[in-house]
Amino acid sequence: MKRKICSVAVAVALPMMAGTAYANTPSAAELQERMFGSVFAEYYMPDRKKTRDVEWDYLTRGPGVGLELGYRFDENWAVRVEYARQRLKNKLTSDRVTGNRVGIDAMYHLTNSNLYLVGGYKHFDMHHSDALNVGIGYRAFLNENLAFYAEANRYQELRKSGFADAGLKAGLTYVFGSSSAPAPTPAPAPAPTQPAVVDSDGDGVPDHLDQCPNTPRGHKVDERGCTVYQEVEQRVGSAEIRVLFAFDSAEVSREQRADVARLADYLKRYPTATVEIEGHASRIGAADYNQRLSERRARAVADLLVNTHGIERSRISTVGYGFSRPRMEGATREAHRANQRIEALVTARIKEPVMR
Known part of the structure; x- marks a missing residue:
């Protein structure tokens, strides 16, 4: 079961990583210090031991929906709180078992990428259990404020039984407000064309005045282009x-x-x-x-x-x-x-x- 879960998660993540940022994606600087809210649907896959254990009502896979509210602190870090309503199925009777999940996550957005990493704490009122989760997500902006996202998580229970569930999410995120990043300054008018100045060793002294060519990078030089000792x-x-x-x-x-x-x-x-x-x-x-x-x-x-x-x-x-x-x-x-x-x-x- 766990191997199948990992296979599903990798299958979802690989096409995500293959993409590059869309033209509509705001820069990381434009997204910082802004709140965001999300709605999502998920497919939840309990640990195989739950399908065999009366304590867990023989739970097997099922859907869920939820809401998120978060805040982006800077170009990389954000935090969010989550509420999800789950409807899993009893494997023996096919009855639906409903419950709530609440939790908090820290999110780390990779630089110059639509990918992000997530980790946090979750409480399930279904059987009153708690878990830590880690996952990977991908977000693509449809315009300046609205984005689609998909995410895969693994949930590790903190109790002695130690279940290891998995879940896949897909949803929409809305980023509130508008960018506080400064507008780009207009490009300066092109300067008059002048003869190119060549400085082969990059010491700040043009080749036609440099008496010490090939000065090592980082050395302070005098007006002749020679290393100062x-x-x-x-x-x-x-x-x-x-x-x-x-x-x-x-x-x-x-x-x-x-x-x-x-x-x-x-x-x-x-x-x-x-x-x-x-x-x-x-x-x-x-x-x-x-x-x-x-x-x-x-x-x-x-x-x-x-x-x-x-x-x-x-x-x-x-x-x-x-x-x-x-x-x-x-x-x-x-x-x-x-x-x-x-x-x-x-x-x-x-x-x-x-x-x-």
Whole structure:
């Protein structure tokens, strides 16, 4: 049964989607902030379980009629309330079972399309049940105010029995009032014909004045059509240098100099970069002693960069943090080894294009 319902709904929806907006269709801007009312007829198809259940009076398919009143908020969203009178049939006795359905829907109109989506809540006084519904609809205007519409919905009951009905609607909608959209301004008189100005890269500078053709889109350019650059200071890297010192010593041993050499190579790749050497210590000893020791060790690495690798002194600054910034908390041997470290923070001034 459900498969048949879905097939019917798809069969109705496909020809709807094939059409385009009629010439009489008002624009979405003309329809916003207006009320509308509808009358419709429907064909309602209960879930197959209702045809087998005495609780549902063995209900099977049947017709219905109804009214709607709604309001269009903007170009996409609208809300409506609905009343429907249904006359379904008892499958065993062929007696008609009548009842009312009331509810509220939110409607979303697809941009540049006659299609819309709908979803809402419904109450059926027939067996006192409630359901949520989702559906798709299509509306075609016959003139500025009057439109034909068709719609397919699925109704999912909220009670434990959880029926899943379907329904098809067709009706007429009347949009109250007239368009509040501003009237189109008359087209300006054609300007005198002038020679075409060619700007191939779209930077605002004509080709015959552009000294930098093919400027990237979005770049701000000068009067010559060339990209305008600005210098910005940017952190381009940070590195931990694993340098171990002898007790009460700030001398970098020969075995510990590989990381310093790699830092020097990094600085040479960025000739405008500067570096701050940070010295850190473990929690062994007094705080003021470790503060001075961390400063001496940071200066030792800076001296090695200058004297051995030829990095300008003006590009290097040093600072000691003692044990105020531990990498690992605790008084274990592993924590002491992790906190006895040198870190290098590299900053460069880089040219970046100014964007429009």
